[in-house]
Amino acid sequence: MQAFLSPGSLVTVAGAVLTVIGAIAYATDSPNISLAGVFYGVPILLGGLALKSSELAPAALLTPAAQLRDLRQRPASEPLRRLLGDVTRWRYGQKAHLETSLEALRLWDEEDPPQLVAVEELDHDGGYGLRLTIDCHGVPYERWQERRERLGRFFGPGLTAELRQPAPGRLELSLLPSPAPTEPSLATPAP
Secondary structure, eight states: OTTTTTTTHHHHHHHHHHHHHHHHHTTTHHHHHHHHHHHHHHHHHHHHHHHHHHHEEEOOOOOOOOTTTHHTTTTGGHHEEEEEHHHHOOOEEETTTHHHHHTTTTTSSSSOEHHHHHHEEEEEEEEEEEEEEHHHHHHHHHHHHHHHHHHHHHHTEEEEEEEEEEETTTTEEEEOOOOOOOOOOOOOOOO
């Protein structure tokens, strides 16, 4: 159902409907309707088909939207909230979600790019976090581990990255808030 409601699908259906109406009007000698239907319907249909050919569906959101709403709305959650919004919307002209980010992190393989499969929101000790499930057959797990420190900082200040490999070629990247630093004791040492 979600694939049918994509912007590319809606434009394609609208163009097809206008084209069919124009063709029927032409066949029944209604020149006013046929002219508009054909002249507008065919370009809209072609535009919709072009969108469909470059469409990237949103990643599956595993957490119900209302479940962590309070954590998500905190100001400290802004970078992860933007990331969540970016990967859960339709994209056009890209091979995979987070394409430019993964290229910048040198975690990209042109032949077999990492594919974001699902996103899960997390409550991590009262802070907001995300777990990204990625199919990454073209990028070895060892390369992800080498860049683990940078991954957290890349997606937002105060974030740490945790990596887990549940199966070969599959990676779970958890972006979690860093623990608050503990304040040093103000007690003076005994002489």
